[in-house]
Amino acid sequence: MKLPREFYTRSDVLEVARDLLGNKLVVPNRNGARVAGIIVETEAYRGPEDKASHAYNGRRTRRTETMYGLGGTAYVYFVYGMYHQFNVVTNVEDVPHAILVRAVEPVEGLDIIRRRRRGRFEHELTSGPGRLCVAMGIDRKLDKADLLGDRVWIEEGVSVSRRQIVRGPRIGIDYAEEWVKKAWRFWIRDNPCVSRRSGRSFD
């Protein structure tokens, strides 16, 4: 069952980022086979006040335009000349909030995932935002895709109790000054598929 529009249009992006944990990200390939993973790590970005956000200070360009769309839209961009990053847009139109999905635990289409990530250990298949995009076949063609459509979506997964959720600072945003230390990254405690560089945490 796909998560409904109201899940995404809520105004508190931190709450949505936390609630995403345990749900299942699904990408059907063109044969109709499903590749899917349970979301185990997320990061909230709250433009325009959040200096770490691409939409900081109201920045609105060809790339960031997606973030201004309706909650429940995919925001996929390309970084470091080689990696894609999959994000979920939240809130209502014109409020550029988004959540970076940093790691999933593979649960469907393992054969396809292993082929795309040949030579890697099991815990390295989808344990990072760039890795999971390779594993699941996500690229910029999915930018602006509606998560209530049929190209990529998130459906009800497993239930995760509040006690299993840990939070800590976001990763790779050293340029964000005072926003660096905000504990806006959420992950499932002890899950083997969370990204490496998981530094200090607090709950």
Added chain:
DNA sequence: TGTCCGATTGGT
């Protein structure tokens, strides 16, 4: 159009 740099990763 030129320069700087990135919401990462894999190898040293």
Added chain:
DNA sequence: CCAATCGGACAG
């Protein structure tokens, strides 16, 4: 720790 690698943002 560091290089890879190229598109985006912005200055000029």
